[in-house]
Amino acid sequence: NAGVTQTPKFQVLKTGQSMTLQCAQDMNHEYMSWYRQDPGMGLRLIHYSVGAGITDQGEVPNGYNVSRSTTEDFPLRLLSAAPSQTSVYFCASSYSLSSLGYEQYFGPGTRLTVT
Amino acid sequence: AQRVTQPEKLLSVFKGAPVELKCNYSYSGSPELFWYVQYSRQRLQLLLRHISRESIKGFTADLNKGETSFHLKKPFAQEEDSAMYYCAPLRGGSNYKLTFGKGTLLTVNP
Numbered sequence: 621n622a623g624v625t626q627t628p629k630f631q632v633l634k635t636g637q638s639m640t641l642q643c644a645q646d647m648n649h650e651y652m653s654w655y656r657q658d659p660g661m662g663l664r665l666i667h668y669s670v671g672a673g674i675t676d677q678g679e680v681p682n683g684y685n686v687s688r689s690t691t692e693d694f695p696l697r698l699l700s701a702a703p704s705q706t707s708v709y710f711c712a713s714s715y716s717l718s719s720l721g722y723e724q725y726f727g728p729g730t731r732l733t734v735t
Numbered sequence: 736a737q738r739v740t741q742p743e744k745l746l747s748v749f750k751g752a753p754v755e756l757k758c759n760y761s762y763s764g765s766p767e768l769f770w771y772v773q774y775s776r777q778r779l780q781l782l783l784r785h786i787s788r789e790s791i792k793g794f795t796a797d798l799n800k801g802e803t804s805f806h807l808k809k810p811f812a813q814e815e816d817s818a819m820y821y822c823a824p825l826r827g828g829s830n831y832k833l834t835f836g837k838g839t840l841l842t843v844n845p
Contacts, residue, residue, distance in 0.1 A: 655835075660744065662821060662837035663779075678832065710779065722767065722825060724833055726779040 622646055626711050626727035633701040633734045641696040641730050643711030651714040652694040653678070653724070654686065656707040663710065669694055701734045708732070738762075739824050741836035748812050749844050756807040756839045758796075758822030766824040768805040770796055771835070773819045782807075782820070792816070812843045 627642045645652065653668035655678075665678030669688040683705060685697040694713075698705060708731050712724040740759045748754050760766065768785040783791045785798050785805065796807045805822060822836040 653833075660837060662741075663835040665832060665834065668832060679834075712779075722769075722784070722833075723781045724771075728778050 624711055624713055624725050624727035626709075626730050628730060629728065630731050631733070633698075633732065635701060635703060635734060637701050638697070638699050639701065641698075641709055641711075641732070643694045643696065643727060644692050645694075645711075645713040645725070646692065647713065647715060647725065648691060649713035649715045649725070650691065652688065653712050654684070654694070654696045655710045655712065656680065656705075657710060657729070658707050666696065666709075698732075701732075703734045706732060706734045739822055739834055739836040741820075741822055741839050743839045744837070745840050745842070747842045747844060750814055751811050754809050754812040754816070754841065754843075756820050756822075756841065758805045758807065758836060760803050760805065760822070760824050762803075762824055762826060765800070766826050768796070768798060769823045769825065769833070770794070770805075770807050771821045771823055773821070775818070779821070812841075814843045814845060817841055817843045 624645045650671045654666040655663040657663050664680045666684050667686040669675045672688050672691050675686050708729050710729050711727040714724045738761045742757050770782040771779050772782040773779045783789050794809045798805050819838050819840050821838045823833050825833050
């Protein structure tokens with residue numbers, strides 16, 4: 621049971637390049653989300669999904685696309701990278717949407733630098 | 736606007752001293768509240784949740800609905816408690832989105 625995995629761990633992009641950050645979980649969790657972590661800003665929700673085929677926007681969705689074709693995978697796409705997207709990106713998943721059993725499991729993060 | 740506030744970016748205490756990390760929220764209804772922790776070079780993980788009324792690693796958190804606060808406390812801090820702590824309210828209903836405060840970096844000095 622690998623939990624939540626993210627690839628790559630580190631990435632450097634030039635402005636305007638595109639790339640996909642991969643996220644996978646093997647816990648059969650329905651709920652998955654992407655956050656970015658910036659100094660002094662905490663974690664901000666980018667996009668989330670409550671199940672395969674269903675996605676929605678979080679607080680800071682501009683510049684990012686997501687899709688959820690399977691329960692296991694939730695990739696985050698940067699269509700045209702900008703320096704403002706330099707950040708650490710975390711993927712998370714949860715097995716329950718009810719608050720009683722709610723716990724988000726986080727991946728190790730991807731550190732992205734856009735020059 | 737719904738908001739969670741952690742007023743201290745940095746908090747430094749000595750080993751054995753009490754520590755309190757503050758969290759205030761302004762949410763309609765009664766959100767569930769959580770504390771997450773990120774130790775150096777580790778991934779973010781759940782520390783404790785209000786609904787469980789639990790004590791984890793000596794930490795407790797009391798929900799004060801009148802003050803809309805959910806402060807995290809520990810009577811005797813240890814060096815291994817040094818980490819970034821995030822308060823996170825979860826709003827229920829049709830919109831299950833976990834929102835994080837900006838975090839407090841706790842440093843416990845020897």
